[in-house]
Amino acid sequence: MKTSEENIKRLLEMLDNPSAYSEQEISDIINRDDETREAYRLMVAAKQGYRRKNTSEEADVEAAWQRLSNRLDVRADKPSSSGILYKIAASFIVVLMLSGIALAAYHTISSRKTAEEIADSLAIANEKLIRISKDGEFFLVTWTRGTWVVNAFGDSFREDALVRHSPSLRPNGVKIKIDGTEHDIHELLDKPASIAKKVELDMSTRTINLVTKPVQIPADVKGNINPDLTILLTGTVPKGAYQPVTIWKSKGIKESYDWHDYIYTSWTGQWENIRIHLKEAVNRKDHHVRINVCKGTPQKHIDRIKSIMKECDVTNYEIVQQ
Amino acid sequence: MTDKTILHGLFLRHYNEMLHLAGTLLYDDMEAEDTVQDVFLRLGQSDILPAQDKMRAYLLTAVRHECINRIRQMSFADQFRKLYPIEFSDDWQLDEQRMQTLDAIRDYAETHLTEPHLSIFRLRFEQDLKLKDIADRLDMNIKTVFKYLSQSIACIQKQFRV
Numbered sequence: 001m002k003t004s005e006e007n008i009k010r011l012l013e014m015l016d017n018p019s020a021y022s023e024q025e026i027s028d029i030i031n032r033d034d035e036t037r038e039a040y041r042l043m044v045a046a047k048q049g050y051r052r053k054n055t056s057e058e059a060d061v062e063a064a065w066q067r068l069s070n071r072l073d074v075r076a077d078k079p080s081s082s083g084i085l086y087k088i089a090a091s092f093i094v095v096l097m098l099s100g101i102a103l104a105a106y107h108t109i110s111s112r113k114t115a116e117e118i119a120d121s122l123a124i125a126n127e128k129l130i131r132i133s134k135d136g137e138f139f140l141v142t143w144t145r146g147t148w149v150v151n152a153f154g155d156s157f158r159e160d161a162l163v164r165h166s167p168s169l170r171p172n173g174v175k176i177k178i179d180g181t182e183h184d185i186h187e188l189l190d191k192p193a194s195i196a197k198k199v200e201l202d203m204s205t206r207t208i209n210l211v212t213k214p215v216q217i218p219a220d221v222k223g224n225i226n227p228d229l230t231i232l233l234t235g236t237v238p239k240g241a242y243q244p245v246t247i248w249k250s251k252g253i254k255e256s257y258d259w260h261d262y263i264y265t266s267w268t269g270q271w272e273n274i275r276i277h278l279k280e281a282v283n284r285k286d287h288h289v290r291i292n293v294c295k296g297t298p299q300k301h302i303d304r305i306k307s308i309m310k311e312c313d314v315t316n317y318e319i320v321q322q
Numbered sequence: 323m324t325d326k327t328i329l330h331g332l333f334l335r336h337y338n339e340m341l342h343l344a345g346t347l348l349y350d351d352m353e354a355e356d357t358v359q360d361v362f363l364r365l366g367q368s369d370i371l372p373a374q375d376k377m378r379a380y381l382l383t384a385v386r387h388e389c390i391n392r393i394r395q396m397s398f399a400d401q402f403r404k405l406y407p408i409e410f411s412d413d414w415q416l417d418e419q420r421m422q423t424l425d426a427i428r429d430y431a432e433t434h435l436t437e438p439h440l441s442i443f444r445l446r447f448e449q450d451l452k453l454k455d456i457a458d459r460l461d462m463n464i465k466t467v468f469k470y471l472s473q474s475i476a477c478i479q480k481q482f483r484v
């Protein structure tokens with residue numbers, strides 16, 4: 001009993017002065033034995049229990065909806081739909097061709113390709129680096145295809161999406177730096193998204209540093225494009241998973257909520273249906289999906305993923321037994 | 323994109339429960355609201371909605387995972403200082419069961435701890451005060467505060483495994 005109370009006292013002392021201890025020391029104390037670990041869990045449960053009691057169950061839902069509505073509008077307002085831009089670009093080319101301007105050499109495929117390229121350029125050119133909601137409470141950071149993205153989880157890759165938005169952020173909650181110097185977001189409203197050559201996301205310090213100088217993406221990172229397209233069928237719950245998942249994205253970037261439908265993108269913090277990624281993929285000319293199947297994965301899981309591929313019109317995929 | 327009217331309906335129906343869960347896990351009202359709104363934003367961008375009968379479970383699971391994600395993005399020292407869970411076991415799936423345990427622990431403390439143990443327990447875990455501040459407020463020696471709080475935790479620990 002005395003030992004138990006002493007361990008609890010030590011925990012309490014550390015909680016009051018965490019900066020006096022290294023992470024290793026804290027971890028060592030918490031994990032010293034089952035009893036100390038239990039004591040920490042109990043303290044967490046006590047705090048959660050009081051929070052549960054004191055968190056209002058009746059918030060002003062309409063006011064909250066209005067705030068959400070503003071955030072929805074900031075996303076919806078932006079002219080980022082490459083589909084619409086594609087149509088505009090395609091019409092533009094058609095008009096040029098009808099006008100007899102020197103496009104006679106274009107055959108159908110190349111004109112379509114050009115339309116896509118124009119649409120992509122327009123989509124990128126129209127994107128601003130920073131967008132603020134009407135009420136000024138939230139903003140988005142946007143970057144474009146080819147940007148080198150590094151996050152605090154250790155993921156490092158070349159952005160493959162034409163345009164990528166950060167989650168909505170609060171101006172007073174996140175520091176935005178340009179080449180290491182902090183800026184007020186209002187100073188950056190005119191900057192195009194394409195100025196960001198590298199995005200360094202560190203949500204532990206709530207800092208986003210945007211590197212605008214040319215960067216050389218390392219060879220081993222260049223290969224990390226298109227991280228959405230490798231699916232791992234685990235068959236069983238992976239060690240360390242906090243949900244029973246059997247679809248697991250390589251490198252731990254994605255985790256599924258439900259083995260056949262939902263995936264979780266930890267670096268963006270987004271919950272998404274796996275079909276969204278597959279439908280995005282299938283729109284790309286060079287799409288290719290790889291499905292790694294772990295030993296012991298039941299056939300029904302493989303059949304299920306195949307049916308999703310079919311549903312999403314993904315024809316170019318391979319199943320690789322690991 | 324999900325139709326805004328549909329989203330509004332889902333928001334009205336599920337917002338309070340989602341906010342309550344996020345508030346319980348994150349200890350911060352503003353963070354909790356941001357978390358729930360982020361879940362709805364993603365739902366708004368999605369073309370496919372979960373089936374109606376799975377919607378509540380989906381939304382609550384999404385909130386819980388968003389909370390875990392936010393906690394994981396903090397440094398280990400911050401997680402510890404703010405008394406967040408530093409491990410996430412499969413127990414987290416059993417949300418309703420866990421919520422009952424949280425209520426039971428709080429109720430047990432409220433009904434079984436005597437003074438000054440209860441006041442110290444509340445000040446530490448409800449008011450989130452440091453032990454030195456508790457000692458000042460109750461005009462006690464800090465060593466006594468340590469002793470009483472350790473006794474309270476050990477006492478509750480005998481009753482619950484969390």
